[in-house]
Amino acid sequence: xxxxxxxxxxxxxxxxxxxxxxxxxxxxxxxxxxxxxxxxxxxxxxxxxxxxxxxxxxxxxxxxxxxxxxxxxxxxxxxxxxxxxxxxxxxxxxxxxxxxxxxxxxxxxxxxxxxxxxxxxxxxxxxxxxxxxxxxxxxxxxxxxxxxxxxxxxxxxxxxxxxxxxxxxxxxxxxxxxxxxxxxxxxxxxxxxxxxxxxxxxxxxxxxxxxxxxxxxxxxxxxxxxxxxxxxxxxxxxxxxxxxxxxxxxxxxxxxxxxxxxxxxxxxxxxxxxxxxxxxxxxxxxxxxxxxxxxxxxxxx
Numbered sequence: 001x002x003x004x005x006x007x008x009x010x011x012x013x014x015x016x017x018x019x020x021x022x023x024x025x026x027x028x029x030x031x032x033x034x035x036x037x038x039x040x041x042x043x044x045x046x047x048x049x050x051x052x053x054x055x056x057x058x059x060x061x062x063x064x065x066x067x068x069x070x071x072x073x074x075x076x077x078x079x080x081x082x083x084x085x086x087x088x089x090x091x092x093x094x095x096x097x098x099x100x101x102x103x104x105x106x107x108x109x110x111x112x113x114x115x116x117x118x119x120x121x122x123x124x125x126x127x128x129x130x131x132x133x134x135x136x137x138x139x140x141x142x143x144x145x146x147x148x149x150x151x152x153x154x155x156x157x158x159x160x161x162x163x164x165x166x167x168x169x170x171x172x173x174x175x176x177x178x179x180x181x182x183x184x185x186x187x188x189x190x191x192x193x194x195x196x197x198x199x200x201x202x203x204x205x206x207x208x209x210x211x212x213x214x215x216x217x218x219x220x221x222x223x224x225x226x227x228x229x230x231x232x233x234x235x236x237x238x239x240x241x242x243x244x245x246x247x248x249x250x251x252x253x254x255x256x257x258x259x260x261x262x263x264x265x266x267x268x269x270x271x272x273x274x275x276x277x278x279x280x281x282x283x284x285x286x287x288x289x290x291x292x293x294x295x296x297x298x299x300x301x
Contacts, residue, residue: 008037010055013048017063018081022072121188125166128154134171134193138186147186152178153195156203160213167206167215171195177206179213209260211242211267219262225282226257232277233257241270256281268293 016031017023025048032043052063062076075081121137128135135154140147152168155177159165164182171193209221225248228236233255236245241259248256261267263286271278272293280287 005037006054010051010058012037013051014055014059014061014063014075014081017073018075018078022066022069022074024070024072028073121185122157122164122182124188124190125154125157125182128190129156129197131190132194132197134191134195135168135188136191137180137188139180140184140186142184151191151193153197155197155201156206158207158213163213165213177215179215208243209262211261211264211270214264214266216262216264219264221260221262222283222286223258223260224263224280224286226259226271227254227279227281228257228274229254229277229279232274272297 012032012035013028016028020027025043025045028048029043032038033040055061055063059080060077061080063073064076066072066074125135134151136149136151138147138149150170152170154166154168156167157164158167166180166182166185168178168180169176170178207215226241233250236255236257237247241257242261244258244260246258248258250256268286268289271280271290280290
């Protein structure tokens with residue numbers, strides 16, 4: 001069997017068990033036979049066990065059997081599927097691919113968005129991360145008349161809002177990180193110069209207090225209280241603004257939320273895009289800034 005077909009089966013199996021909470025092999029098999037992937041062939045216990053082992057080795061996801069509860073299977077470490085982890089992203093992507101492959105008769109009714117990026121540069125960037133070597137690249141940022149060349153140390157990559165970003169550091173400069181959009185990289189080559197990736201660097205912690213891709217340690221962390229009107233509260237509940245989001249109070253007219261982060265320009269842009277459906281309550285400086293920006297926008301009309 002081709003590797004891609006196997007990956008589809010792994011994604012389907014994890015997704016089926018995760019969504020069920022707990023499920024027997026017999027129930028899994030019934031759902032399996034309803035997919036085009038099965039070809040009408042049962043999933044045997046030996047195949048199931050091989051898939052379990054492969055899923056553990058590739059994704060670090062543990063499928064356990066509760067013998068005391070009717071021999072039902074469940075995801076032992078389900079938390080990895082509830083985080084912004086590579087396992088979650090890979091399985092989500094594979095699950096969508098599997099769903100699309102199983103829906104050929106309605107392909108023309110499933111509309112997707114493309115992700116603008118040079119896959120070759122992304123591949124090279126990740127190779128450089130694995131080898132801990134510096135990269136030399138040519139980059140043309142927005143608003144610049146000409147591209148610039150630089151040699152940097154590749155630390156991590158991040159996908160957000162359909163764009164791939166690389167987070168890099170200039171050799172010899174302590175502490176400061178720079179964010180590069182892959183669709184603005186004109187060329188990228190690996191060098192032979194090694195660099196020491198800090199063992200104590202935590203990519204998740206790096207963005208923990210940020211919104212989106214903007215990271216600026218000069219912007220202090222603040223607790224922000226936001227009032228959402230109408231249906232906007234449902235959107236914030238389903239798609240939280242930030243992992244720190246808390247719901248404070250809810251009435252028939254509004255719901256108050258709280259987040260703790262560095263309020264950089266990208267966060268303000270998100271708030272402004274909600275128009276009259278949200279109001280910043282605290283801090284006062286941010287409420288004033290929002291008011292000013294709305295007034296400036298209104299003057300354009």
